[in-house]
Amino acid sequence: MTELAADSIVRIVDAVRSALPAAAQKAALHEPFFGGNEWSYVKSCLDEGWVSSVGAFVDRFERDIAQVTGARRAIATVNGTAALHLSLVLHGVVAGDEVLLPSLTFVATANAVAHQQAVPHFCDIDTTTLSLDADKLGAWLDRIVVRREGQCWNRNTGRRIAAVIAVHIFGHPADVARVQQVCDRFGLALIEDAAESLGAYRDGKHTGTTGHCATLSFNGNKIVTTGGGGMIITSDEALAERAKHLSTTAKLPHRWAFEHDAIGYNYRMPNLNAALGCAQLEQLPVFLARKRLLAERYAAALAPVAGVQFMAEPPGSRSNHWLNTLLLDEALGPSRDLLLAALHDAGIAARPAWQLMHLLPMYAACPRMDLPVSESYAQRIVNLPSGVALCPPAPSVAP
Numbered sequence: 001m002t003e004l005a006a007d008s009i010v011r012i013v014d015a016v017r018s019a020l021p022a023a024a025q026k027a028a029l030h031e032p033f034f035g036g037n038e039w040s041y042v043k044s045c046l047d048e049g050w051v052s053s054v055g056a057f058v059d060r061f062e063r064d065i066a067q068v069t070g071a072r073r074a075i076a077t078v079n080g081t082a083a084l085h086l087s088l089v090l091h092g093v094v095a096g097d098e099v100l101l102p103s104l105t106f107v108a109t110a111n112a113v114a115h116q117q118a119v120p121h122f123c124d125i126d127t128t129t130l131s132l133d134a135d136k137l138g139a140w141l142d143r144i145v146v147r148r149e150g151q152c153w154n155r156n157t158g159r160r161i162a163a164v165i166a167v168h169i170f171g172h173p174a175d176v177a178r179v180q181q182v183c184d185r186f187g188l189a190l191i192e193d194a195a196e197s198l199g200a201y202r203d204g205k206h207t208g209t210t211g212h213c214a215t216l217s218f219n220g221n222k223i224v225t226t227g228g229g230g231m232i233i234t235s236d237e238a239l240a241e242r243a244k245h246l247s248t249t250a251k252l253p254h255r256w257a258f259e260h261d262a263i264g265y266n267y268r269m270p271n272l273n274a275a276l277g278c279a280q281l282e283q284l285p286v287f288l289a290r291k292r293l294l295a296e297r298y299a300a301a302l303a304p305v306a307g308v309q310f311m312a313e314p315p316g317s318r319s320n321h322w323l324n325t326l327l328l329d330e331a332l333g334p335s336r337d338l339l340l341a342a343l344h345d346a347g348i349a350a351r352p353a354w355q356l357m358h359l360l361p362m363y364a365a366c367p368r369m370d371l372p373v374s375e376s377y378a379q380r381i382v383n384l385p386s387g388v389a390l391c392p393p394a395p396s397v398a399p
């Protein structure tokens with residue numbers, strides 16, 4: 001390591017430390033924060049005996065999420081991966097199809113495609129959103145698509161291209177309006193993976209409300225948690241009804257008979273988890289305000305430090321600042337792991353970006369476009385501790 005790199009690492013660690021509360025000896029990456037009605041809502045499930053997949057909190061949590069996002073319907077699921085898998089089922093993705101998605105994402109996005117025996121097809125990201133690059137997607141489809149019987153086929157692999165999944169990375173909205181235009185040009189369904197972006201908006205629209213449907217996650221590390229949980233949001237009533245039916249074993253409603261009209265899934269969110277979710281969602285405005293303040297602190301602390309950039313809100317967007325992110329300059333890229341070690345030594349549980357999907361053994365042979373931005377950025381991204389407990393207290397927020 002050069003002296004310059006060693007010096008930069010010291011300065012970056014100091015800057016990150018200075019943005020965090022002095023009292024926090026250890027800063028985890030993203031811990032859940034329970035500051036509201038969590039205990040009382042969960043207790044009421046136990047008191048009343050409604051712990052499983054039917055109960056008032058499930059219905060309420062769905063209504064609340066629909067209201068927050070502006071989607072007409074919301075269907076709660078056991079986790080975000082199940083929500084993604086079910087979305088693919090609902091869009092007619094079948095074994096042997098290809099589904100386009102970014103290589104820079106959490107593995108669940110690609111796994112959901114594989115769970116349907118379909119093939120993930122990896123696309124590059126743009127530098128302002130770290131999400132799908134709409135221009136590259138359009139140019140790539142122009143090159144590889146052959147149209148037959150109103151459908152798109154990959155001329156290189158002979159497989160049908162069935163859908164596109166756009167992922168909103170780290171709580172920054174993707175440019176889905178432009179991705180949607182590309183999808184429209186090719187007649188492809190757009191599913192938004194909004195697992196990380198509850199409370200994030202682009203051009204005044206909540207993430208997940210541009211595509212035909214979107215999925216959320218309420219895993220323990222997300223901005224709002226149900227312990228484990230997910231959601232499909234959509235404004236297509238028929239799709240919503242089908243999602244609810246298939247996620248509840250496709251059981252036909254009847255007072256006592258058990259009959260099912262399709263191969264369904266046991267993907268419904270339990271009431272216990274939804275109770276936690278309702279209490280968490282009441283605090284979303286406060287969480288968002290506090291996370292914005294922490295992002296501002298990181299941005300200000302890192303601004304004077306050479307060799308590093310803080311990932312800013314993309315233009316026209318209101319990010320939820322789920323996971324704060326810094327980007328090392330190319331010269332410092334090779335020193336990333338030394339920075340991670342120095343941050344961990346200082347009690348700061350920073351993390352690199354996920355391994356890119358096309359570099360994982362099970363997806364290495366999947367089709368992909370050239371991925372220069374993904375490959376360059378994945379080497380240089382460092383995610384910083386971002387949990388609500390580490391954020392400055394909120395100025396008063398209107399509920």
Ligand SMILES: *Cc1c(COP(=O)(O)O)cnc(C)c1O
Binds near residue numbers: 080105193219230
């Ligand atoms: C968390 C996450 C998921 C999956 O959510 P689970 O609830 O953990 O199954 C999917 N995609 C992205 C981008 C995520 O961050």
